[in-house]
Structures are given as C-alpha cells and as structure tokens.
Amino acid sequence: MTTDKTASSTPFHDPELVSTAPAEAAQDPHAEEKRRLRTQLRRLRRNLTASQQHEASRQLCRRLKQLPEVRRARRISLYLPVGGEIDPTPLISWLRQRNARVYLPVLRPFAENHLWLVEYRPDTPMRRNRFGILEPSRHYSARRSNRLPAWALDTMIVPLVGFDTEGNRMGMGGGFYDRTLAFTRVRRPRPCLIGVAHSLQQVPHLQPAPWDISLQAIVSDRDIIRP
Numbered sequence: 001m002t003t004d005k006t007a008s009s010t011p012f013h014d015p016e017l018v019s020t021a022p023a024e025a026a027q028d029p030h031a032e033e034k035r036r037l038r039t040q041l042r043r044l045r046r047n048l049t050a051s052q053q054h055e056a057s058r059q060l061c062r063r064l065k066q067l068p069e070v071r072r073a074r075r076i077s078l079y080l081p082v083g084g085e086i087d088p089t090p091l092i093s094w095l096r097q098r099n100a101r102v103y104l105p106v107l108r109p110f111a112e113n114h115l116w117l118v119e120y121r122p123d124t125p126m127r128r129n130r131f132g133i134l135e136p137s138r139h140y141s142a143r144r145s146n147r148l149p150a151w152a153l154d155t156m157i158v159p160l161v162g163f164d165t166e167g168n169r170m171g172m173g174g175g176f177y178d179r180t181l182a183f184t185r186v187r188r189p190r191p192c193l194i195g196v197a198h199s200l201q202q203v204p205h206l207q208p209a210p211w212d213i214s215l216q217a218i219v220s221d222r223d224i225i226r227p
C-alpha cells in the first residue's frame with residue numbers, strides 16, 4: 001500500500017488524476033487519528049434519544065429554511081439519515097411545495113466511491129445499498145433522465161460526521177463526496193455545499209486533507225457557521 005512513490009505528491013487539484021490515484025489511504029498521515037475520532041463521533045450521535053433527534057431535526061430544518069442557498073435552490077440534494085445522522089428530510093415536503101427538485105446520493109456502480117445524484121419523487125422506487133441506506137433503485141438510477149451531474153445542482157446538503165468552526169469537515173471516510181465534488185476545484189458552475197450535523201459533532205480543530213472539499217456553510221441544531 002505504501003510503495004507508490006508518487007502518492008504523496010498526487011496533484012489533488014486535478015480531479016481526473018486524483019480519481020485514479022492509488023494507495024489512497026496511505027496518503028493521509030492523520031488517517032489513524034481520524035478513524036478514532038470518527039468512531040467516537042458516530043457513537044455520540046447514535047446514542048441520541050428519539051426525542052433529541054426529533055428536536056435536533058426541527059432546529060436544523062428551521063435554520064436551513066432561512067438560508068438563501070436553500071431558499072433559492074431549484075435543484076437540491078440531501079440524504080436519508082442513518083445511524084443517528086441529523087435528519088434533513090422534513091425539508092423535502094417544504095422544498096416540493098416550492099417546486100424545487102430533490103435529489104439523493106446513490107452509490108455509483110462500477111466507479112469506486114463516487115456518487116450519482118438521482119431525483120427523488122414520491123413514486124421513486126427505493127432499495128437499500130450495501131451500507132443499508134435507502135436510495136433510488138438501480139434501474140431507476142440508471143436512467144440518465146432521472147439523474148443530474150453534480151455541477152447542475154444549485155445546492156447540496158452534505159452529511160458530516162465531524163466539523164470545526166473553520167468549516168473543516170469529516171465524513172464517513174469513504175471519500176464519496178470528496179471524489180464526486182473534486183471537479184469543483186477546477187470547473188464552474190458548482191453547487192453550493194452546506195454541511196449538516198448535530199452540534200455535538202463539533203470538535204475544536206480538524207486538520208483538512210488536501211482532497212477535502214470546502215463548504216459554504218455548516219448548519220447544526222444550534223448554529224449556522226460561515227467559515
């Protein structure tokens with residue numbers, strides 16, 4: 001895993017090169033520490049009670065509805081929560097009333113750790129992916145007309161495992177969003193990225209990795225952080 005000599009100098013500003021970079025895990029000197037912190041933060045959110053979750057979701061959605069990036073979005077992605085993630089789904093009916101289109105991440109087949117963004121309508125057929133997360137079915141997602149390239153979204157609501165007040169983020173560790181959004185370093189248009197999490201997922205400082213994509217805002221049940 002550590003034999004690739006070019007690994008540490010991989011130009012992460014080039015999404016094409018980056019997405020084929022070998023020995024990915026070996027490139028992150030903070031990997032072990034991040035893994036531990038991730039496990040700890042995931043446990044914290046999993047341990048929230050149903051009523052804490054309900055209240056956090058209410059507060060989150062109240063704040064999200066105030067954001068211009070959410071209010072003006074015609075095409076917006078969010079996620080269906082698992083494992084204690086803060087729940088953005090009460091936003092869906094509100095968005096539909098405003099005639100916004102709602103998209104969900106789908107694990108992209110044959111492209112390791114990349115996401116498709118697939119439209120989510122009331123009649124969209126759903127299935128569970130390999131992580132047990134509900135997503136639009138393979139058949140439905142395979143139809144190009146049901147998807148959007150990430151650049152065509154106005155806003156993406158991105159789940160976080162950890163964050164700091166400078167807007168550094170930590171995800172589930174698969175690099176799914178980082179890979180899917182790597183193009184934002186070099187091309188426009190690009191979606192506005194809003195990270196969301198429970199306030200207890202805030203940590204004093206996260207060391208950003210070279211491939212981390214930065215967020216326009218982080219919204220929790222307590223705050224709106226603009227880095």
Ligand SMILES: Nc1nc2c(c(=O)[nH]1)N(C=O)[C@@H](CNc1ccc(C(=O)N[C@@H](CCC(=O)O)C(=O)O)cc1)CN2
Nearest residue numbers: 079080081082085105131133159171172173174176177
């Ligand atoms: N609700 C939700 N949907 C999402 C994401 C997310 O973070 N939250 N994703 C954001 O990326 C993508 C899925 N990414 C994921 C990455 C890792 C694991 C996970 O549970 N990993 C396990 C080991 C899994 C296994 O191999 O079986 C673990 O770390 O313990 C789950 C989802 C797309 N959909």
Ligand SMILES: Nc1ncnc2c1ncn2[C@@H]1O[C@H](COP(=O)(O)OP(=O)(O)OP(=O)(O)O)[C@@H](O)[C@H]1O
Nearest residue numbers: 018024025171172173174175176177178179182211
């Ligand atoms: N653009 C990219 N191209 C190739 N590999 C990448 C890219 N971005 C991240 N990775 C790899 O993905 C792995 C996970 O990265 P990291 O721990 O930062 O995930 P994360 O930010 O928590 O996940 P996510 O992006 O899904 O929220 C790392 O090993 C990293 O090398």
